[in-house]
Structure formats: C-alpha cells, structure tokens
Amino acid sequence: MASVTRWLRLPASPVEHSVEGRGFVFSGFVVAVLAIVLYGQDYVVPVLGVVAAAIGHVVSYRRRNSKRGFWRQAVLAALVFGALFYVIADSSLALFGGTLPQANFAILLVAITSFDLKTRRNCYSSLWISLAILYLAAVYAWDYAFAVLAGLWVLCLVGFWIASHHKRLNAELKGPARPVALMLGAALLGGLLSFVLIPQPSGVPVSPLVVSLPNFTAFKGGLESPALPLVQLTGDPSGATSSIDLHFRGRLGDAPVMYVRTGAPAYWRGLVFDEYRNGAWTATNHGYREMQPYVPPRFLPPAPPGNLGTFVQTFRVLRPLPGVINAAYPIQSLYAPVAALREDAYGTFHTPQPLRPGQTYSVVSFLPDLTPALLRAAEPMDQEHLDAYPDNYTIYGDPSSVSARASNLADEVTQSASTEYDKVMALTTYLQRNYRYTLDLPPVPAGKDPVDWFLFDVKTGYCEQFATAETLMLRSLGIPARLATGYATGDYDPILNQAVVREHDAHAWVEVWFPGHGWVPVDPTPGVSPLAATKFPSHWAGGGIARLIPHLSIGAPAAALGSLGVLAVVPPAIALALIAVLAYAWLRRRVWTARPRPQPGESELLRLYERLQRRLTRRRAPPETPREYQHAMGEHSSPFMGRWPEGPEGLLAEVTQAVNEGAYAGRWPDPRRVRDLAERIS
Amino acid sequence: MAQERSLQPQRAAELLERVEGNIHRVIVGKDRVVRLALAGLVSGGHVLLQDLPGTGKTMLARALATSVGGTFRRIQSTPDLLPSDITGSSVFNQKDLTFEFVPGPIFANIVLADEVNRATPRTQSALLEAMGEGQVTVEGTTRTLDRPFFVVATQNPAEFHGTYPLPESQLDRFVLAAEMGPPTDVEAMEVLARREHGDPIAELGAVIDVQEVIELQDACLRVVAAPAIRTYIVALMQAIRARPDVVLPASMRAGVYLQRAAQAWALFEGRDFVLPDDVKLLATPVLAHRLGMRGRGKPADMIGEVVSSVPIPPLRQH
Known part of the structure; x- marks a missing residue:
C-alpha cells in the first residue's frame, strides 16, 4: 500500500520564486479571459475571475515559502466543488443564464487555484487551464484576430519558461534557432500546400465541440418571430413580419449575418410564400408539425431522384435573427440546440425563439442532380400528379393576381417552348436578359401594381420583383410556382473555409414544381445561374482562392477539378509526390549522413540518470559535470534521503561512475545492470 | 608483447602515489601543487613554479628530482649566465690536442632552472629551445637530450630588480604553472618540527627509476x-x-x-x-x-x- 502511494505521488516541484514568471502566468490567464470576453460576450464571471486571480497571485507569492495548511486546502477544495456545482447548474438548468458555463468553470478554477500557486508545477497547471479556456474561446472565434490572442498566450508560456528555468540555471538563452526556424518555415509551407491541394472534407462537421448550449424555452402559442430579413414594413432589417410587401424595401447593409461552413455552395432557404395579394406575399398554410431538436432522416422526405449525395452545413449565427433555420434544401437531417423544432407546411424549420449570436446548428442536405435533360424528361402535369400534389394547388395555380398584359407577355415568351422545363427557362432567361437589376429603386407609386410597374414601366428591379413577376407569370401559364426567400451563398473565405453571409445576401427566388422532382429552385435575377439548385461542390480551396482573384483564370480549372469527384485527388497527389521526391533528394544531398546507433545500455543508463535527477529535486546544471553534481547532491541534505534503502548518495555515485565511463570512455554498462540500478530507485 | 609490458592505469596510479608520498616527506601539505608538478612530469612537459621566495619551490623541485632517480642538474640563473653555461661547450684537451664537448647542466633527466627570470633573454631562449625541442645545438652540432627530460623552472614575481620577465611566447612552452601558496599554521608548525634536527631532504631517496618514468609518460599517451x-x-x-x-x-x-x-x-x-x-x-x-x-x-x-x-x-x- 505504501509503495502504491509512493508510486502515485508526483516528484517534488521546486518553489517558484520568480516574480516575472508569476506575472507571465497571470498574463496568460488574462489573455484567455480576454478571448472569452471578446468571443463569448460573457462579462461577469471573467471580470470577477481576473480580480480574484490577481489577489490570489499576490497572496500565493507572499506565502510561497510557508507550508500548506490543511484548512486552507480544504477551503480551496470546497470552492472548486462550488464551481463544479455552478457549471452543472448553469449548463443543465440554465440557472444563471450564462452562455459559457464550461469557460466560466475554467476561469473560476484558475481564480481559486491562484491562491495556491506555490511551486513551478502549480504555475504550469494554471497556464494549461488558461489554454483550455482559450480553446473554448477558439470554438467561438471564427476570425483571424484570435491568432493574436493565441500568440500572446504562447508568449506568456515562453516567458514563464524562460523566467522560471533559465534564470534558475543562470544559463544563456541559446536555442537551436536555425533548425527551429527552418522547421517552422517548412511546416508553414507544407500546411499551406496541403491546404491548397488536399480536398476539403465536406461530409464531416467542422466544429470539434458543440458549444451552443441547448435553449430550453418551449414554443408559446404561434410563431413568435417568423419573419425574414428581406423586406419589412418597419424597415427593421432583423425582420418581424410574415409577409413581404413589394411596395417597400428595407435597406440592407454589409454586416455579416452568419458564417456557414459548407460542403457545397447553395442558397440558404428560409421562409416560403404562396399567396400574392395587392402587392404583398403571405403564407396561407399555417399547418406545422413538432419535431425534436435532432430531426433524423426518417422523419423527412426521402432522397430526391438522382441524388448525388449529401453535404453538411454548419451555421453560426452572428446577430439576432428570426427563429428560422436557413439551410440548403432538400434537407436530409438536422440538429439545432433548441428545445424543439417546428416544420411548417413549406418544409422550413422554426425555432421557438429568435436565434441569438453565437448559436450554431448543423444541417445535412441532399445534393439533387437537376440537369436540364432530367427536368425536360419530367412528365407534364396531369390529374394523376395533381392527386399526388402535396399542397394547395388552387393557390399555386391561381392566375387571378396577375394582370392580363403580364399573362400575355408570358404566353408570348414561352410560345416556342414545349416542355415545362423549357417554358420555365425561357421565361427566366427572358427576365434575366431584358431587365436590369438594381437596389436603388424608388418606392412603387401609389395605386400601381408592383409587378406591372416592374414589367412594363421601370424595367429595373430587385430580386423580389424578378421572382414575384416570374412566379405570377408561371402561374398564368398553369405551372405551379411559389416564392422562396433566404440568403445567397455569401462570400467564401478560403482561409477559414467558410462562407460569410451578409445582410445584402438576403435573396428571393422562385420554386417551380416539377412532377417527380418536387420543388426546384429557379432564379430569374440577372447574373446568376437560372437553375438555382445546389451546385456540385468544388472541394478545392484553390477554387476558393481563385474566386478571390477575379481576373485569374485558375478558377475555371479548379472548378473543373472539382467536377472530377474522387478522381480529382490524383493531380494534387502527383504534385505532392513530386514535392516529396524533390525534398528527399535535397535532404539527401544536404544532411544524409549515417549516424551511429546508440550502444546497448546507453539510452537506458541516460534515462535512468535523468530519472534519478528528477527524484533528487534539483537537476544537473549544464556547466556541471556529473561528478560535481554528485558531490553537490551529497553535500545537500536532500529531503528525499531515506527514500532508498542505502540513501540516494550510494546509488547516485554508482550511476555517476557508470555515466562517466559510458560518456567518456565509451564503455556503457550492460542493460541488465541498468535495470538492476533502476530497481533500486523505486 | 608490448601490450603486456605497457603500464596499466592501476599500476601507474600506484607508482604516482609512491612518488607523492615520498615528496610529502619533505613538502608539508600542498597536495595539489605536488600533484600538478608530477602531472607535468608525466605529461612530458615542463613546469613553472612561481611564488614568493622561501615558499618551497626549490624544495619541491629537488624532492621531485630525488624521488625519480635519474640524473639531476640545477641551473642557478643570474644575469651573467651565458647560453653555453647551460648547453655546455667544447674545451681544448691539452692531452689529446682536440676539442672535447663538455655537456652543460641541460644534459640531465631533471633540470631545475632556479629563478629563471633572472637570466638574460638570450640565456632564457637557449633553455627554452631545449625545452621545446628536446635537443640542443652547440657549435653547429645538434645533440639530442635523454628521455625523460623535465625542466622545473621557478620564478619569483615580486622581485623586479634584476629580472627579465619571460615573454608570453616562452611562457607558452610550460605545460602548466603552479603557485605554492602560503602554508597554513598547522603546516608551518610541521615544517618547523621537521627541520628541528636537520634537513629531511638529505635522507630522501629515489622511489621510481627512469624507466618507470618513461613508462608513465607512455601510459599518459594511451x-x-x-x-x-x-x-x-x-x-x-x-x-x-x-x-x-x-x-x-x-x-x-x-x-x-x-x-x-x-x-x-x-x-x-x-x-x-x-x-x-x-x-x-x-x-x-x-x-x-x-x-x-x-x-x-x-x-x-x-x-x-x-x-x-x-x-x-x-x-x-x-
């Protein structure tokens, strides 16, 4: 039993006397807390923690030479358990309403333990908990500024190491600068190359840890904030209405709305509207079904015909948004950390409360293969299909809200087209070619129908007008159509591998019913692909970089590579192999010299020697010879005397003798003898 | 065969201990200096002892020379000492009517160059050539010195009058320089006690022979x-x-x-x-x-x- 406890006990760590070192430990904590404040937007516990830790550092520095008392340690332990209770209460019951209970727990832990920073090991553990705090902040931080904080923390670690170890040994700070610089440079280059050349995984969620805590608020009554941020009566860009009035339009800024890590570029679909009356869209079907926060594939429609696969999107909300799950459609499954979800009659999911900044949710979507040939082959609308028709056909087919001349224009444009697909495309490309897109449009004059005014008077408009006009004209042709709203893909950031969706990415488009295919997105807005379905993903970060440089044509080959699918691994693999071969050849020319292998017993003995030094509270200083170290330790009255039967000096003398013989005469001892010596330590 | 005849380290340590013990019969304490002087001999170089007069430099050198056997000569350096006084010179033999070389004090196994900085630079350099090369050139003839050849030079740094300090290039020839240092009270009393009824060095004899010194020097190289x-x-x-x-x-x-x-x-x-x-x-x-x-x-x-x-x-x- 005694041997077990002895084995469990850690070797002693020296008392930390360096004020600078302790300063670095505290700074590392402050940096981590700063990250939590900046990214977690939590203020109370971090500030309290920093103040408490500052006091704790002063206290523990003053008391560093005195022994630890039982009651003191007991109080600290009780406080740690209190903090543990806090994290459990806050994360399971939202008792304190904290957004980051894990980080708050770690902050409290550092604050409490800072009252007991006696030894160097204590200081290190404080730094490591700071690193954990930084990690939690990193999950929230999706920008570059975080690198500065991480760098500051590393500086604190290095500073502590120098202040603590180097000052103690009185040694010169002389590291292997050249190899380290070379290694860093090579790693950076290698990382960059692999980042550019290796396909980005699309099927794996990117976030390593789900930090969005469940929000246990349930639905109260109907939808609370079912609006979309596109067009509102109030002009409030966050949206508070379930209708779109084409007479008005709110101003949309450049502020980021959300980040999306996605396997494929797609439109993030939100609310869908079916009834158009007096220049305003509304949703008529108020049916819904309740869902669990995790919606498995079995509750959702099966894969569409010709499905190419699935891809994951992780959304991170940046500013308060209506409680609508924007995602690529059709959805295969989804998870949102809320109490419950509601799926409305149009396949859109709603959350009980508005989405708050920092919330994340993940959606797996199908990748439908909507090629012109397939859609053209879709059978025309007949009675059999009408029976299978999921929703209220009367509304989708209602031509009453469109004016006669708009209806005539639709007939005129589509008269040469035979299939439904050709008609849709003819109308879409007609709108795209003959109408101009602008965001600076005066309000619709009083008494005018917004669609007529757009089609025949100004001939310029924004996405809702294009989409509305097309929807109504399709309906006049007998083709079921409705208005979908949401966001465009956003700007792709190749470094962080995420799309930044901004306010001005708010978008509206048309969904057309194709028998056998369901609702197919079509976008009549000029400058985009008419068939607005999700594109086959270009996995290539190179493609993303090329998108940033508009005049460089490598975007095209990169996209072509993307369309190769799995085969696209081949060209970068060849490139990587080439680089590896070149590097190998270069290395071989430079430093490929055979190194003698260590003799038997050498590694074993030196490891034993290191172990012995660790046991003896002080390690051998670099300018100290083994024999000087042995004598110094013999003169010291080591507190660990008596740990070995014959005292440490006898063993140290024997090991020192063996080390000297090995290192300076090349006579390393037999590994068996080293083992015998090692047994005498423990 | 050579392997068997060569000196084992253990045996070398015994020999050296014997010499050290012998020297300590004369020199009280000063273990370090004694060992340094002996190390100079074993390493095949030459030793410079420096300290104030009367600290035992000459006594150490004499005791070392006596303990080792072999021939021992002493050069008392003075400003009027000539190079030929060290190396030797040819003398006309009246009987044979020929010139005959009379070797100087340098032709010995152990040479004590006392107060070497009192000799003129010219004489110093003659001595130092012999130290550096193990040979002397007299009147065009180069004569090799016997092995072992070991010079113990002493100098007293405090005496500035009538001294010619050794230049750095010549100081460089000594394998090591040692200072005697002042004796402790106990040591001083012991010295007095030993001298009460005579000089102990008179009774000192050799404990190792020249052949063993050569073997020690060979062992040092191994x-x-x-x-x-x-x-x-x-x-x-x-x-x-x-x-x-x-x-x-x-x-x-x-x-x-x-x-x-x-x-x-x-x-x-x-x-x-x-x-x-x-x-x-x-x-x-x-x-x-x-x-x-x-x-x-x-x-x-x-x-x-x-x-x-x-x-x-x-x-x-x-």
Whole structure:
C-alpha cells in the first residue's frame, strides 16, 4: 500500500520564486479571459475571475515559502466543488443564464487555484487551464484576430519558461534557432500546400465541440418571430413580419449575418410564400408539425431522384435573427440546440425563439442532380400528379393576381417552348436578359401594381420583383410556382473555409414544381445561374482562392477539378509526390549522413540518470559535470534521503561512475545492470 | 608483447602515489601543487613554479628530482649566465690536442632552472629551445637530450630588480604553472618540527627509476580523451576568446597541453579516460600563465568564471 502511494505521488516541484514568471502566468490567464470576453460576450464571471486571480497571485507569492495548511486546502477544495456545482447548474438548468458555463468553470478554477500557486508545477497547471479556456474561446472565434490572442498566450508560456528555468540555471538563452526556424518555415509551407491541394472534407462537421448550449424555452402559442430579413414594413432589417410587401424595401447593409461552413455552395432557404395579394406575399398554410431538436432522416422526405449525395452545413449565427433555420434544401437531417423544432407546411424549420449570436446548428442536405435533360424528361402535369400534389394547388395555380398584359407577355415568351422545363427557362432567361437589376429603386407609386410597374414601366428591379413577376407569370401559364426567400451563398473565405453571409445576401427566388422532382429552385435575377439548385461542390480551396482573384483564370480549372469527384485527388497527389521526391533528394544531398546507433545500455543508463535527477529535486546544471553534481547532491541534505534503502548518495555515485565511463570512455554498462540500478530507485 | 609490458592505469596510479608520498616527506601539505608538478612530469612537459621566495619551490623541485632517480642538474640563473653555461661547450684537451664537448647542466633527466627570470633573454631562449625541442645545438652540432627530460623552472614575481620577465611566447612552452601558496599554521608548525634536527631532504631517496618514468609518460599517451572532451576543451578556449577582457587568448598549443595534462591527471586516479572534471581542474594551471588580460583582471578568476559557465557537452553522443 505504501509503495502504491509512493508510486502515485508526483516528484517534488521546486518553489517558484520568480516574480516575472508569476506575472507571465497571470498574463496568460488574462489573455484567455480576454478571448472569452471578446468571443463569448460573457462579462461577469471573467471580470470577477481576473480580480480574484490577481489577489490570489499576490497572496500565493507572499506565502510561497510557508507550508500548506490543511484548512486552507480544504477551503480551496470546497470552492472548486462550488464551481463544479455552478457549471452543472448553469449548463443543465440554465440557472444563471450564462452562455459559457464550461469557460466560466475554467476561469473560476484558475481564480481559486491562484491562491495556491506555490511551486513551478502549480504555475504550469494554471497556464494549461488558461489554454483550455482559450480553446473554448477558439470554438467561438471564427476570425483571424484570435491568432493574436493565441500568440500572446504562447508568449506568456515562453516567458514563464524562460523566467522560471533559465534564470534558475543562470544559463544563456541559446536555442537551436536555425533548425527551429527552418522547421517552422517548412511546416508553414507544407500546411499551406496541403491546404491548397488536399480536398476539403465536406461530409464531416467542422466544429470539434458543440458549444451552443441547448435553449430550453418551449414554443408559446404561434410563431413568435417568423419573419425574414428581406423586406419589412418597419424597415427593421432583423425582420418581424410574415409577409413581404413589394411596395417597400428595407435597406440592407454589409454586416455579416452568419458564417456557414459548407460542403457545397447553395442558397440558404428560409421562409416560403404562396399567396400574392395587392402587392404583398403571405403564407396561407399555417399547418406545422413538432419535431425534436435532432430531426433524423426518417422523419423527412426521402432522397430526391438522382441524388448525388449529401453535404453538411454548419451555421453560426452572428446577430439576432428570426427563429428560422436557413439551410440548403432538400434537407436530409438536422440538429439545432433548441428545445424543439417546428416544420411548417413549406418544409422550413422554426425555432421557438429568435436565434441569438453565437448559436450554431448543423444541417445535412441532399445534393439533387437537376440537369436540364432530367427536368425536360419530367412528365407534364396531369390529374394523376395533381392527386399526388402535396399542397394547395388552387393557390399555386391561381392566375387571378396577375394582370392580363403580364399573362400575355408570358404566353408570348414561352410560345416556342414545349416542355415545362423549357417554358420555365425561357421565361427566366427572358427576365434575366431584358431587365436590369438594381437596389436603388424608388418606392412603387401609389395605386400601381408592383409587378406591372416592374414589367412594363421601370424595367429595373430587385430580386423580389424578378421572382414575384416570374412566379405570377408561371402561374398564368398553369405551372405551379411559389416564392422562396433566404440568403445567397455569401462570400467564401478560403482561409477559414467558410462562407460569410451578409445582410445584402438576403435573396428571393422562385420554386417551380416539377412532377417527380418536387420543388426546384429557379432564379430569374440577372447574373446568376437560372437553375438555382445546389451546385456540385468544388472541394478545392484553390477554387476558393481563385474566386478571390477575379481576373485569374485558375478558377475555371479548379472548378473543373472539382467536377472530377474522387478522381480529382490524383493531380494534387502527383504534385505532392513530386514535392516529396524533390525534398528527399535535397535532404539527401544536404544532411544524409549515417549516424551511429546508440550502444546497448546507453539510452537506458541516460534515462535512468535523468530519472534519478528528477527524484533528487534539483537537476544537473549544464556547466556541471556529473561528478560535481554528485558531490553537490551529497553535500545537500536532500529531503528525499531515506527514500532508498542505502540513501540516494550510494546509488547516485554508482550511476555517476557508470555515466562517466559510458560518456567518456565509451564503455556503457550492460542493460541488465541498468535495470538492476533502476530497481533500486523505486 | 608490448601490450603486456605497457603500464596499466592501476599500476601507474600506484607508482604516482609512491612518488607523492615520498615528496610529502619533505613538502608539508600542498597536495595539489605536488600533484600538478608530477602531472607535468608525466605529461612530458615542463613546469613553472612561481611564488614568493622561501615558499618551497626549490624544495619541491629537488624532492621531485630525488624521488625519480635519474640524473639531476640545477641551473642557478643570474644575469651573467651565458647560453653555453647551460648547453655546455667544447674545451681544448691539452692531452689529446682536440676539442672535447663538455655537456652543460641541460644534459640531465631533471633540470631545475632556479629563478629563471633572472637570466638574460638570450640565456632564457637557449633553455627554452631545449625545452621545446628536446635537443640542443652547440657549435653547429645538434645533440639530442635523454628521455625523460623535465625542466622545473621557478620564478619569483615580486622581485623586479634584476629580472627579465619571460615573454608570453616562452611562457607558452610550460605545460602548466603552479603557485605554492602560503602554508597554513598547522603546516608551518610541521615544517618547523621537521627541520628541528636537520634537513629531511638529505635522507630522501629515489622511489621510481627512469624507466618507470618513461613508462608513465607512455601510459599518459594511451589515456583516452573522448570526442566530448575535445569538444569541451574547444568550447572553453572559444569562451575565453570571446571574453572582452582577454587581450591574448589561449593558443592552440595551450589546448593541446590542456588535453595532455588532463590525460596525466586521469592516471592519478587510475583511470584510462579523461573526465571533464580533469579539464576543469587543470584549466587554471594550464591556461592562466599564458593569457593576457586587459586592465587588472586576474586570468585565474576569469578562467574560473568561464569554467563554471560553459556547459559540458551532452552525455548522449548518438
């Protein structure tokens, strides 16, 4: 039993006397807390923690030479358990309403333990908990500024190491600068190359840890904030209405709305509207079904015909948004950390409360293969299909809200087209070619129908007008159509591998019913692909970089590579192999010299020697010879005397003798003898 | 066969201990200086003893010479000492009507050059040529000196009148320089006690012969200085060179001597390999007298600082 406890006990760590070192430990904590404040937007516990830790550092520095008392340690332990209770209460019951209970727990832990920073090991553990705090902040931080904080923390670690170890040994700070610089440079280059050349995984969620805590608020009554941020009566860009009035339009800024890590570029679909009356869209079907926060594939429609696969999107909300799950459609499954979800009659999911900044949710979507040939082959609308028709056909087919001349224009444009697909495309490309897109449009004059005014008077408009006009004209042709709203893909950031969706990415488009295919997105807005379905993903970060440089044509080959699918691994693999071969050849020319292998017993003995030094509270200083170290330790009255039967000096003398013989005469001892010596330590 | 005849380190340690014990019959205490002087002999170099008059330099040299057997000659340096007084000269033999070479005091196994800085530079250089090359050239004929050839020079730094300080290039020829240092009270009383009824050196005899000295010198050459030791010596020399207060850094010869002296030092413990401890211990005696310092800095202090700050090479060689 005694041997077990002895084995469990850690070797002693020296008392930390360096004020600078302790300063670095505290700074590392402050940096981590700063990250939590900046990214977690939590203020109370971090500030309290920093103040408490500052006091704790002063206290523990003053008391560093005195022994630890039982009651003191007991109080600290009780406080740690209190903090543990806090994290459990806050994360399971939202008792304190904290957004980051894990980080708050770690902050409290550092604050409490800072009252007991006696030894160097204590200081290190404080730094490591700071690193954990930084990690939690990193999950929230999706920008570059975080690198500065991480760098500051590393500086604190290095500073502590120098202040603590180097000052103690009185040694010169002389590291292997050249190899380290070379290694860093090579790693950076290698990382960059692999980042550019290796396909980005699309099927794996990117976030390593789900930090969005469940929000246990349930639905109260109907939808609370079912609006979309596109067009509102109030002009409030966050949206508070379930209708779109084409007479008005709110101003949309450049502020980021959300980040999306996605396997494929797609439109993030939100609310869908079916009834158009007096220049305003509304949703008529108020049916819904309740869902669990995790919606498995079995509750959702099966894969569409010709499905190419699935891809994951992780959304991170940046500013308060209506409680609508924007995602690529059709959805295969989804998870949102809320109490419950509601799926409305149009396949859109709603959350009980508005989405708050920092919330994340993940959606797996199908990748439908909507090629012109397939859609053209879709059978025309007949009675059999009408029976299978999921929703209220009367509304989708209602031509009453469109004016006669708009209806005539639709007939005129589509008269040469035979299939439904050709008609849709003819109308879409007609709108795209003959109408101009602008965001600076005066309000619709009083008494005018917004669609007529757009089609025949100004001939310029924004996405809702294009989409509305097309929807109504399709309906006049007998083709079921409705208005979908949401966001465009956003700007792709190749470094962080995420799309930044901004306010001005708010978008509206048309969904057309194709028998056998369901609702197919079509976008009549000029400058985009008419068939607005999700594109086959270009996995290539190179493609993303090329998108940033508009005049460089490598975007095209990169996209072509993307369309190769799995085969696209081949060209970068060849490139990587080439680089590896070149590097190998270069290395071989430079430093490929055979190194003698260590003799038997050498590694074993030196490891034993290191172990012995660790046991003896002080390690051998670099300018100290083994024999000087042995004598110094013999003169010291080591507190660990008596740990070995014959005292440490006898063993140290024997090991020192063996080390000297090995290192300076090349006579390393037999590994068996080293083992015998090692047994005498423990 | 050569392997069997060669001296084992253990045996060498015994011989050296015997010599040390013999010397200590005359010299009270001063273990370190005695061992340094003996190490100078074993390493095949020459030793410079410096201190105030009357501290036992000459006594040490005489005791060492007596203990080792072989021939012993003494040169008492004075300003009017001529090179030929050291090397010897040809004398006309009236009987044979020929010139006959009469060897000087340099033709001996152990030569005590007493108060060497009192001789003129010309005479000093004659002595130092013999020390450096183990041969003397007299009147065009080069004569090789016998093995072992060991010079113990003494000088007293305090006496400025009538001295010619040895130039650095000549100081460089001594493998090591040692200072006797003042005796402790106990030692001083012991010295007085021993001299009460006569001089103990008169009773001193040889404990090893010339052949054994040669064997010791050969054994010294067989002591292994590992690559790590060489790395360490070079690091020490570099560190000294990098010091801003050093005007004249240690020469390459100094490094060679340091290694050789460390090899000799290992023999005292019966080791056949050099430890960094040997190098550390010998750094001051081997290097201090060769270095030129700026200002009033003492080379010994500077070397002490360097030795305690330069890291020893890593123990792991692979």
